[in-house]
Amino acid sequence: MSNSNFTRRGVLKTGSIAGAGLALPTYLSAAAHSGFTNAPTGDTVTLGFNVPQSGPYADEGADELRAFELAVEHLNGQGDGGMMSTFSSKVLDGTGIMGKKVDFVTGDTQTKSDAARASAKSMIEKDGAIMISGGSSSGVAVAVQGLCQEAGVIFMAGLTHSNDTTGKDKKANGFRHFFNAYMSAAALAPVLEQLYGTDRRAYHLTADYTWGWTQEESIAAATEALGWDTVEKVRTPLAATDFSSYIAPVLNSGADVLVLNHYGGNMVNSLTNAVQFGLREKQANGKNFEIVVPLYSELMAKGAGRNIAGIVGSQNWDWKLENEKGDRYAGTNAFVKSFGEKYGFPPSQAAQTCYAQTLLYADAVTRAGSFNPCAVVEALEGFEFDGLGNGPTLYRAGDHQCFKDVVVVRGKENPENEFDLVEIVEVTPTEQVTYPVDHPMFSGGALGSCNPGA
16 A cells, blocks of 8 residues: 555546647658658558457457447548547548558457467558557557567557556557556545445455456555455456356455456456355445446446446446536547447447547647658657547657546446446546556556657
8 A cells, every 4th residue: 555646535646637728739840750660652551450359358349340440431531520520630631641541451369469469460561550559458458569669660559458558568659548447446446435435345356467467456555545455366367257266255255345357258257157146135244245347348238237237337438428518528429429320339438449549640640741650659749639539638748648537437227228338427537547657556667769660
């Protein structure tokens, strides 16, 4: 707890986005950036979308791919333009990127780091991809981000929540729009205190890889700062599908809260097992037993069904933000409309993140006047923008992490349909989830310099 920097009602904060003031586009000199990997020479430019099409996070990957395809359509002037019309930067005009039609290739990360690196490497070396995006695993994101740094291309991270992605493993060629484990904990702690009090005993089940480790560290520090005790921390294999043997010991542990640091199919299965073991009806220490899932999505809620009712967690974005705070979340409505008309259902947070990352890359290239990754880095560092569904947002120069509002959600007790399974409990302001670049949970790595490659 001594290094957590969490307080009873929030977090140590430094810096913020000043109101709705946005940075003006920075037009950089293309002449200063010549000679780089996969410089486009024809009338097209190729982007690489590397998503989990198999494995425990495949549902998230499928929605990411839908969003990527929609973003490419909009960049190429097809469809209604989506969030291009609400984006505060107005340089994208539907003629591709700098007049070049956008093409794309896809790969299957399999939610495995080695497979993801091999897929990204093929996209770069064989297909000429100049930017790689996607992924629903932080282990994958860290691996592919490192590869892109070595190859001299930009990595626009998809769904990656580990502190390490923009912490000890951050790279100059990589950028993350998604929030992180620290931010989830900072947003959740006040809500958990209000709902469950300060005298609690928590048992953690944690996916055994970089995301799980930092999620566990973050939520444990935040809840311990409230006064909670951490009874046990148990790691579970990412490939696990039956968590019964991990749930059984919780019953006699003295805990009255189970924290599931699981995502995707892992979370659906572990939550289902916990309900099957009767934890939702259990009393412990004179209190109702509670289950907390620090990070989950509408897609996971659908997989969990009735078991998600009442479960508190956090999200990077939710399609129902269109109903929140007037036009603060401008872009959400436009994106939901475009996505819904194309696919017949609302988009997930994974879809919104990948769509936004694609537009942000295209915008940075256009403002820079160059596809050179070093020009793109300059255009994105310190970039403040709005209109992509999250409210005013900053891409911090010191670590390439986005800072924006965080959504705290809870599973609905009586959902109206299969696409409306969670309710927004609170939208936590950016200031409450902002931390210094040198925060202990993010130390150990250096951003380094951009690599243009060839």
